Amino acid sequence: MNEQDVFVLADRALDSVVQRIRDDQWEMEMPASFTRRGTASVPTLRAIIGYHAYDDAWVPDMLAGRTMDEAGKERFKGDLLGDDPKAAFAAIVDKACAAAEHLDDPDRTVHCSFGDYPAREYFWQINGFRGLRAWEIAKVIGIDATLPDDLVQGLWDELSPIADSMRAIGVFPAAIPVPDDAPLMQRLLGITGRDPQ
Numbered sequence: 773m774n775e776q777d778v779f780v781l782a783d784r785a786l787d788s789v790v791q792r793i794r795d796d797q798w799e800m801e802m803p804a805s806f807t808r809r810g811t812a813s814v815p816t817l818r819a820i821i822g823y824h825a826y827d828d829a830w831v832p833d834m835l836a837g838r839t840m841d842e843a844g845k846e847r848f849k850g851d852l853l854g855d856d857p858k859a860a861f862a863a864i865v866d867k868a869c870a871a872a873e874h875l876d877d878p879d880r881t882v883h884c885s886f887g888d889y890p891a892r893e894y895f896w897q898i899n900g901f902r903g904l905r906a907w908e909i910a911k912v913i914g915i916d917a918t919l920p921d922d923l924v925q926g927l928w929d930e931l932s933p934i935a936d937s938m939r940a941i942g943v944f945p946a947a948i949p950v951p952d953d954a955p956l957m958q959r960l961l962g963i964t965g966r967d968p969q
Contacts, residue, residue, distance in 0.1 A: 775895035
């Protein structure tokens with residue numbers, strides 16, 4: 773399975789969770805663990821999904837090799853979710869997944885706001901974010917948080933070799949010990965600092 777495949781699985785898993793958000797949950801305050809670095813306020817669920825919509829909206833331009841200046845830095849500012857957040861989010865995910873599926877060169881340079889990377893490394897940065905967030909949000913909204921087996925395997929293959937270095941730069945919290953014979957999903961959560969229980 774390549775990085776593009778994992779991206780599609782992760783993005784679709786996140787969208788699947790979003791589609792199960794109840795109308796009365798959008799304005800709920802999220803746990804403190806969802807607070808973004810550099811901010812003091814705890815976001816609402818809608819704000820979290822809005823950030824993911826923003827991040828996903830950039831994927832087609834990034835994979836096409838455009839810089840943010842070329843695409844238009846302000847292009848995705850504002851509320852991308854509108855009056856029908858589930859439909860809006862699904863449409864953004866569809867475009868991002870199509871761009872990933874049609875990428876013909878995984879070594880094409882992607883121009884992120886924080887530097888240039890081969891597309892495959894860009895996927896490493898964004899795949900775990902989406903897949904693990906699908907699990908986290910599912911837990912918060914009270915639905916089954918089990919991730920698809922192929923997504924779990926793909927994320928394990930990408931993240932287990934770099935988990936310690938990600939932890940060293942503050943991306944992952946301290947690992948949570950999980951038995952070596954535990955199911956792979958529990959081991960994935962453990963190495964990324966998430967309590968499987």
